[in-house]
Structure formats: structure tokens, C-alpha cells
Amino acid sequence: MEAQTIVQPEKKKSNQDVIIIKHLNKSFGSNKVLVDFNINLEKDENLVVMGKSGSGKSVLIKCIIGLLEPDSGTIEIFGRNIPDLDRNELDEIRAKVGFLFQGNALYDSMTVRQNLEFPLRRHWMNVNQPEVNKLVQEALDDVGLKHTINMMPAELSGGMRKRIALARTLILKPEIILYDEPTTGLDPGTAKEIIELIVAIQKKYRSSSLIISHDMNCVRLAADRVVMLIDGRCYAEGTYDSLKKSGDPKIKDLIE
Amino acid sequence: MALPVKTTDFLQETGGISVFTGRFFKEAFKPRYEISEFLRQCFVIGYRSLPLIGLTGFIMGLVLTMQLRPSLIEYGVESQLPAMVGIAIVREIGPVITALIFAGKIGSSIGAELGSMKVTEQIDAMEVSGTNPFKYLVVTRVAASTLMLPILVMISDAISLFGSYIGVNINGITSFPLFYTQVFNNLGFSDVLPAFVKSFFFGFAVGIISCYKGFYSNKGTEGVGQSANSSVVISSITIFVIDLIAVQITNVLNLN
Known part of the structure; x- marks a missing residue:
């Protein structure tokens, strides 16, 4: 199923994709967590992947960094397919990719x-x-x-x-920073400080960020572009404002 | 026909520990060697266990001597007390009791530490920091416990014999040189070597089982407690099984 693009981001920051994920599938037993998942992360971009708890967001980010092996599909970081790399090659990539754990x-x-x-x-x-x-x-x-x-x-x-x-x-x-639920477990004030810090860091170091979150404040304040992960698929993508205007019940359910 | 759950659990656990042991030997001899972490673990596992091992060793020697004395008096062989206690401590009681205390202190500590690191994603954090967590956490701890336990057994034996000397002198007067001459005149190469060799296996078993239980801990904080507990239980049983095998081997080799 193709992603339902609500509105494309008005202005692309660059044409250079630092992460390209194509046809990613990951299951645990009979539980299909990611199904034909496709996204890309552009240079200097803050991309937020939204989804409910248990929707497979953390599985996605762990597949990207090579902590979990996908069943099929490709995850290219700086043009190299992560599942094909050995430990030494993976470490070279990991030196350029930061990971903030939940x-x-x-x-x-x-x-x-x-x-x-x-x-x-x-x-x-x-x-x-x-x-x-x-x-x-x-x-x-x-x-x-x-x-x-x-x-x-x-x-x-x-x-x-x-x-x-x-x-x-x-x-x-790092040239890319992956954030796994950066505001989980924090009070609203501290969460806002962390989000502002993430945005400030992205501006200072001109890094690309992929943020996994279900915190609407995080999405609103940090995202250049939002991808909605629903039923293991990339259900919709667009800017926060465009997604907020959507009449789709699944999107409304997630964003509200 | 499916095996009973408990039998399948036992076989799965045995298989899991065997594969884990195989991985230990595969990883242990490949660079990069974690020398500084290994030395730190030797300090933590060896040096910090000394007070407990020393105290229990002293009490063990003292109590064994006081318990044996009445029986030996009854048979009129009280003079053989140092020799009997010496052989019992060096051949069997010293290595086994020290290994059991070691399993209780170090086994539970390794199981809980690695289990806690697992559930709080610290092991994953090591992986993304360019570190092979198996080498850094498992190989160093197993190697340190394998090397440290025989040293602790030797120290414990020495302290136990001192405890025995005190025990002998509670109800009589035996000089220090006479006591030790009696002990060492009755100890042979065949008493010391098998006990020393088997303590390496005890140390290895405690290290590998505790690391296995911690490394594959799950179910959150409850799993950490279970890891610590089962590390001690399985290590203790394994120590007795190794002891049983060791005594058969020494019989076959005529080392008794």
C-alpha cells in the first residue's frame, strides 16, 4: 500500500537523502510489525515518525541502527545497505549516526x-x-x-x-541522530525543554534527525515532516499543519 | 509427541548455555581484546570477594576441626586431626564451599548486573557505541571468574587451615610448626592438583551461566530478579555435577 500523501512539505531542504528505507518488513512470529514500509530522511531535515504505542516505531529505529535484522527490504544509510554490512562496516556507519534511547x-x-x-x-x-x-x-x-x-x-x-x-x-x-521517544516519562515542561534542545542542536550541527514519538508537542515543535505509522505501514506523510487538517479518521485519531 | 514442558525447558536451557559457551570460545580469541575491562573484572570478582571467602573459610576450618575432634578422640586418633582436616579442606571442602559462596556472591551479581543492563538498553547502547557487548561484558567476566576462583580457593584453603589450627588449640596445645608439618606431610600432589584444576571449571561454570542468564534476561525488572536467582541455582547445581565428574576422573587416573 502506498503512503497517503496529504500534503508534501512546502520546501525540500535538500535533494540529498541520507536514509532511504524501501519495502521494509519485520515480523515477530505471526505478528507483522512493519509491512512494506518506505520512508526517506533528507539531509538537514527533522523527520518525525508518529504512531501509537506498540505500532512498531521502536522496531523501525532499531532496524535502522542495525540492532534488529529486518525480514526483507533495504535500509540505506549514506548509500550503504545496513542489513548487508558486517560488524566493522556497521561500526563505521554507527560512528556517524547517533542514537538517543527511550x-x-x-x-x-x-x-x-x-x-x-x-x-x-x-x-x-x-x-x-x-x-x-x-x-x-x-x-x-x-x-x-x-x-x-x-x-x-x-x-x-x-x-x-x-x-x-x-x-x-x-x-x-553525528551526521544523523535517531531519537527514540525523546520525551517519554518527562513532565510537560522538561519535555518542551528537550524538544527545544533537539531543534537547537539540529540547527547548530546541521544534522538530520529521525524522531520517533507519539507526543504531539514534539511533533508540532520539532517536525519539518511527519510520517504516520499505522498498521505497520507508512499511512500518511506531510507537514504537521497539513495532517492536522486531514479528515481521515485514523489520522485524526492519532493527531488528536 | 511433545516432551513435557519441564523437559523441553531443561533441554532448551542446556542447548542455550552450550551455544553461549561456543560463542564465548569463538569471541575470546579474536581481537579486539578488552584487557582493561578484564583487569577491572579481576579486581571486582577476585579482590572484592576476599573478605567473604576469607571469613567463611576461617569458620569452615574452625568448625570442621571442632566437630571432628570428639569422634577422633573416641577412636584414639586425635593426633591425626590436622592431617584429616587438611586433606578434607584441600581436596573437597575448600574448593566446593568456596565455589558455592562464589556462585552466591558473584553469580547473582553478574546475573543481576547484565540483566539490568539488558532491560535498560545499556547493552544495545554499547552495541551502537562501536563495542561488541559479548566481548566487553561476557568474555571479560567469564575469563575473570575462571582465573580468580582458583586463587580464591587457595587463599580460602590457607585461611581454613589457620582456622583449624585455632580449633585444635581451643582444646589442647599444638604448636604452629607441628600442626603445619602434620598437614603438609599428609598432603600429596594428587590431593592438590585435581582440586586446583576443578576450581577452574567451577569458576568457568559460574561465569558462563551467570552471564547467560543476565545476557538473555527479559520481562523487565522481574526478569532481573529471576536472572540473579537462577544464576545462583544453576551455578550451584553445576558445581556439584562438575565435582561428581571430577571425582570419577581422578579415580580413573588413579589420583586418589
């Missing part, structure tokens, strides 16, 4: 500094300590939490943990 996934046994240093030292093995210190400080500065550098994740509030997780994602200066 539950933050901060390492409990490490301090904030060690959490931020971890991806740096694993991806860029030859980086020296002064450079590491500079990048850690810069990432913490971006999220406004320089003072937490020696704290443990357990000592931080939910919003602070989300910001630190975001700093860890940013530290490698």
Missing part, C-alpha cells in the same frame, strides 16, 4: 564523564586525552550540564539523564 541507557556503573568518553574511545581509538576532555566539556556545554561531569547517573533527575544521554549522542558529532 530509557536513556546511561551506564549505571560509570560517571557522566565516563559515559560520554565511552563512545569516543570505542569509535575513535586514537583520540588523545586533552581532545577527549575538550569534546566532553563541549557536549556537556551543549546540554547545559557541565557541573554534572563527575556525578553518577543515579544522582541525576529524569530530565538531566535525558540531557546527558543526548550529550553522549552528540559527542561524536
